[in-house]
Amino acid sequence: MDKKLFIIVVLAFFLRFYLLSVIPVGFNPDEASFGYDAYSILKTGKDQWGYSWPLVLESFGDFKSPLYTYLAMPSVAMFDLSKFSVRLPNALLGTAAVYITYLLVTVLQKDIKNRSPITDNRSLASIAALLLAISPWHIMMSRGAFEANLTTFLLPLGIYLFLKGLLKPKFFIGASIIFGLNIFTYHAAKLVTPVVLVSLIIVFLKDLKKFKRKEIVFPVIILSLFLTVFAYTLFQGSSTRALDVIIFKSSLGASASERLNDTLSGMPDFLARLLHNKFQVSVLRLANNYLQYFSPLFLFSQGPAEGTYGMIPGRGVLYWFELPFLIGALAFILERRLNRYFLPFLVWLLVAPIPAALSTGPGYAANRGVVILPVLQIFLAVGFVKCLSFLNNGFLKSYKRLISIPFLFFSAYLFVMFLDDYFIQSPYKTAKARNYGNLEVAYWLNENAADKDEIVVSTKLSEPHIYIAFAKKWDPKSYQEATSAWRYQELGLGWLDQMPEYKLGNYIFRPINWVSEDKDRFLVGKPEEFPENLSQKIIVSYPNNDPAIYVVTPQKHEYAKTY
Incomplete structure (x- = not known):
């Protein structure tokens, strides 16, 4: 590990472990449930409802995915049942996600067509890792016992192992295990993981065909076992929560109400049904919900709608200084500079908000949308390189220092403002939402x-x-x-x-x-x-x-x- 990466990982560790038992303030019921289930399984081999080594946690009737509880068992065994021991796995994996992001971008960067003297493998990888290390979204989601955040470690790790497997097929075994585990993290991962995996297979199908059957049959068997177990859990209640919060369930009532208003005003019934039906309402809601997660309001201004999962409502999930990077990333995509290595990442970026968009509620749900990390930071890093290339080669070259120095101070100021908001102000802002007391x-x-x-x-x-x-x-x-x-x-x-x-x-x-x-x-x-x-x-x-x-x-x- 080089010095630059070491400093970034240490920074990530500090931001995720400092006052871990205190911040986020409070302790929501899900955190307590994961912790007590881990404690119960350690003592008896059964969860709180008496099910032996469950594949689904009944919890309060929401039927949670079980992986977080199993990951919490070692820390609960070592440190007893406490807020710290329950939050520890997420903080550790949140830190590890920064390192995995670095490794993943190192593999990716080999084929980027927008090279300049500063865009060597380590520079771009370090930028992506740093952006994830200081990401408000990732820091806040890494500090509670929030199972949704596990995918920010497992999904990039699975992709990294898959890409490594293209050179050494033994890595496919690890990739299949990690992808399989990721399905058992959170509801959003159940949709995003298969889509990303299929996109990888399609993009690299020619490469995969070069391998001998015996080199890929074992990874396929492993992944098939995970998918079989997952299908089994659907009949144990794991689909209950997803069905409860899906927008299509509430669309029928909304369309019926609007259709009734039209018919009462004298509109023919067939026309009222054409204008207002479940499909039309569902599509409009899905599109509106989906676009929320790419809106400036969510990314930079207001952020999440509620603070239950450790986030701060009223604060964007990105820093304002990342806006030029986002524009640079968009320019990179529109210039069609994406090679095949980047296509699965674009699929990941575009598919990630869909599970959140399918859900009811106030929207802007940071926990449901967190599966977009760290691919968002990877594209932001590419956007940073694009901006720097423009600054080095464009008409602004002579003003480089004049622009860079104020920008660095502005960025540092926003980072310090976040630290104040989160570690000092957030207990006053989010205590009620976080079930404090x-x-x-x-x-x-x-x-x-x-x-x-x-x-x-x-x-x-x-x-x-x-x-x-x-x-x-x-x-x-x-x-x-x-x-x-x-x-x-x-x-x-x-x-x-x-x-x-x-x-x-x-x-x-x-x-x-x-x-x-x-x-x-x-x-x-x-x-x-x-x-x-x-x-x-x-x-x-x-x-x-x-x-x-x-x-x-x-x-x-x-x-x-x-x-």
């Missing part, structure tokens, strides 16, 4: 409430049971016995915490009704669930000191009033 109050209850105390926890806290289990390190066997009674699906419910009531040991989870509650219990809920001017309460506050959660203690107990 849920884990803190669970730790407080574990320390202060006796096992014989009856504790009612409001389901307004969002999957409160998983925080209790996480903080208490609840015995997995006991927990699995409790989940056998949580039959939310038999009630026609999509989520566990939609049940009217469910129990875990001495904990009862349901909405709080203050008027009818037994005041000799612990009552835990949102401030709006309690009357004003309560004296017997503990307040768990957000970082800005606004109340997040109230704990109303039994009258026989006395505790400090704030936490």
Whole structure:
């Protein structure tokens, strides 16, 4: 590893590990669920619902992909169940993604047709790695237990091994394993991975035909096994979440409403159906959602629509100083300078937003769109080279220093602004979206409430049971016995915490009704669930000191009033 690359990787490591247990603030239910499942499988070989070595995690009814939990098991075993141990795998692989990006671009750059004296293999690769290392999008997605980010390591690694396999076919084995694993990271990867792989096969079909059958048959068998297992998981519930959030499900209602308005105004029914139908609404929504992820609003200005997954709403996912690089990359593409090595990357870039575009919700979902990394940084690096070539050879050559020095200061300023926004300001901006207080109050209850105390926890806290289990390190066997009674699906419910009531040991989870509650219990809920001017309460506050959660203690107990 050369000195330049070493510095970039160290920088990436620091940006992903500094205050890892503290930032991002809070701990969302998915993070807690991945961690407790890892803990449960370590102890019993079964997940929280009692399934042995599952290929799908039922979780809260959203049926998560399992890879993150299995990756978290070693760190949970070494460091016990904690925020740090659960977040550690993502931070490590997020750092490793920077190094893999460097290796991938090194392979890619050999055939770029836009060479100049500074665009040797290491320069372009280093630029791409640096842009990923300091990427706000990648830094923020690498610091929580966010399974979507795993693909930013696995997908480029799979492509790198595939390209290496064109020279030494033994690398195809590793490529098939990595591509297979990537399918089990996140829903977006289930679509993007096969498309990218097929594009690689099509582009390099002539090269693949040169190999002997025995050199490629084993990788094909491995990949087929992964695909078979994946197909099996579709019948275990892994398709449930994808179907729940897909836009086509809600398009029928929207088209019917608009069609009704037309017919009520006197329009013939056949014309109303022609103008407003499920297909038309779905296509328009898909196109609008897709273009969101390439819009300046998302990339540079407003960024993601919500902060649940560690992002900062109101901040773009790219720096403004990367705008010229984006323009340079677009010019590179439009000049048709792409060789066959670049075609699969263009496919990756264009296909990456489709899973996010197919999903319902407010849009601008950074976690669903993160599969576009690091190919976005690779094209930005090419755009940087294009801009530098223009600066070196165009009419601006005589003004090179005059332009470069202010640009460097401007870039450094924006980078420092991001560090301030993320490490200092974000706890105040995202605490509510990040479920701040849920884990803190669970730790407080574990320390202060006796096992014989009856504790009612409001389901307004969002999957409160998983925080209790996480903080208490609840015995997995006991927990699995409790989940056998949580039959939310038999009630026609999509989520566990939609049940009217469910129990875990001495904990009862349901909405709080203050008027009818037994005041000799612990009552835990949102401030709006309690009357004003309560004296017997503990307040768990957000970082800005606004109340997040109230704990109303039994009258026989006395505790400090704030936490």
